[in-house]
Amino acid sequence: MAHYNVVMISASNPGARGRRHSTLTTGSALLLSLLALAPVARAQPSQFLCETNGGSITIVMYEGPGGAVAIPDSIGNLPVVGIGGMAFAGADITSVTMGDSVTNIGDNAFWWCKDLATATLGGGVTSIGAEAFGDCSALASVVMGKSVASIGDAAFENCFSLASVAFPAGVATIGSGAFESCGLTAAAIPDGVASIGEMAFAGCTNLAGVTIGRGTTSIGRWAFEGCTRLAGISVDGLNPAYSSAEGVLFDQAQATLIAYPEGKAGAAYTVPGGVTSIADKAFEGCAGLASVVIPDSVTNMGEMTFSNCYGLASIATGNGVTSIPTSSFYCCGNLTNAGMGGGIVAIGDSAFEFCTNLAGISIPAGVTSIGERAFMGCPLTSAAIPAGVTNLADYAFAECARLVSVTLPTGIGGLGVGQFNDCASLASITIPAGVRTIGPWSFNACSALTGVYFLGDAPASDPNAFDATRATMYYLPGARGWGATLSGRPTALWDPQILPGAGFGAQAGDFGFSVAGASNLVVVVEACGSLTGQEWRPLWTNVLSGAASRFRDPQWASYPTRFYRLRWP
Helix, strand or coil: CCEEEECCCCCCCCCCCCCCCCCCCCCCCEECCHHHHCCCHHHCCCCEEEEEECCEEEEEEECCCCEEEEECCEECCEEEEEECCCCCCCCCEEEEEECCCCCEECCCCCCCCCCCCEEECCCCCCEECCCCCCCCCCCCEEECCCCCCEECCCCCCCCCCCCCCCCCCCCCEECCCCCCCCCCCEEEECCCCCEECCCCCCCCCCCCEEEECCCCCEECCCCCCCCCCCCEEEECCCCCCEEEECCEEEECCCCEEEECCCCCCCCEEECCCCCCEECCCCCCCCCCCCEEECCCCCCEECCCCCCCCCCCCEEECCCCCCEECCCCCCCCCCCCEEECCCCCCEECCCCCCCCCCCCCCCCCCCCCEECCCCCCCCCCCEEECCCCCCEECCCCCCCCCCCCEEECCCCCCEECCCCCCCCCCCCEEEECCCCCEECCCCCCCCCCCCEEEECCCCCEECCCCCCCCCCEEEECCCCCCCCCEECCEEEEECCCEEECCCCCEEECCEEEEEEECCCCCEEEEEEECCCCCCCCEEEEEEECCCCCEEEEECCHHHCCCCEEEEECC
């Protein structure tokens, strides 16, 4: 049976915060009268609503006037062993001191005590609950007793004024977000701490140094994310799970790079040769980092590895990396050189999204998949998509306002949603014969688009695929399914043409271009040195197959001027 003891409850308490306790009994609970606690209760003002259980007391609500609060060792001859959940939440207290009898501080016990500046915990406290002091923005001093073993999730979250904390030697667990967004300038983790939770110190923008003892065997993800002044992390050399080198956090074998401090000095970094894996967000937010070299030994990069590295200008990935994961370089606004190794087969969602200075990219020939928004918002001028790509996801090149040339691979069976949405400089594009579907907004708002050249039959095209364009849809003789319009745009028969794009011009010592036209059509490329009075001479004869054919002139440099034309029956 639970018993609720009232200590000097007053009907008109000037310090009360609007809480009413006219009904305190539920089930078999017993509301004791004021006389039951005389004379102790009469000797002090009304402050605490308590719960008794097994001969001890837990304070479940504070009703005092605020200011400095001392938690008594006992009430009514019963020891005070706990501070219940929400007991002091929002109270106008400025300090709290508790005796050694208290063993447990409950969840949210002092949450949002916005004027609380100091907290002295007794020697008996073993557990600090989740958000126990969360959002105590004025809290500048916390003295933890020697018995504290567990610091709960978000226990001191948003304690902006808390610049330092001394961890007792017995602390074993620091919960997720325990000190997130605190004012800490340093954190010395004792040898006894076995576990540091996710985001435990995230957002501590004044944190300059972290030392980790020999006993820590678990560090949660992003434990030091957003610590923009963190210059280095040092791990005890006897730690069996983790290590550090030059202030960078690794696993013990230094095969996995876990966290690169956001405030670490130096603009260039080369990942050590023995590293095989880079963890999620390992370099996120490292604004001072300008160049990174990843060796061939690395085979795995985590998600968001370099996201929001605003100063990063150059990245070189080794040949061991097979995938550029989701948001790897998201919002790297200064990135101008993204060198991808030859082993890459997939570029993930948002991999280079909003890299607003990335004007050129060489996509490795082995890439088969390009994820959603992979290059969205980049100032690319051309995009040569490798022949092996079979998946070009939604909005992959959307909002690339400077994109003028795109080469689509023949293996793509369709375009989904918005792949080239709002590419305002794209004037023409050739659609491979294998494309059977074009989804909504694929070329929406491509205001310069005047010609779309189809190498095959008419695809199933969404009515909005070419909204806000001036495009004419050109199709080859003999192609099936064509009518007067496609997606509301006019169609026209397409005679053989020299295709614009990345393949046009001088390359590897030759001058060349691609020619497309109807299947089985015989096309001759002729050349002459002047448009007046010189004979056109045939250089190349080809029977078109329905796909683009490549013409090359290795002798072009031998002539001061060279003109070319197509001839067909």
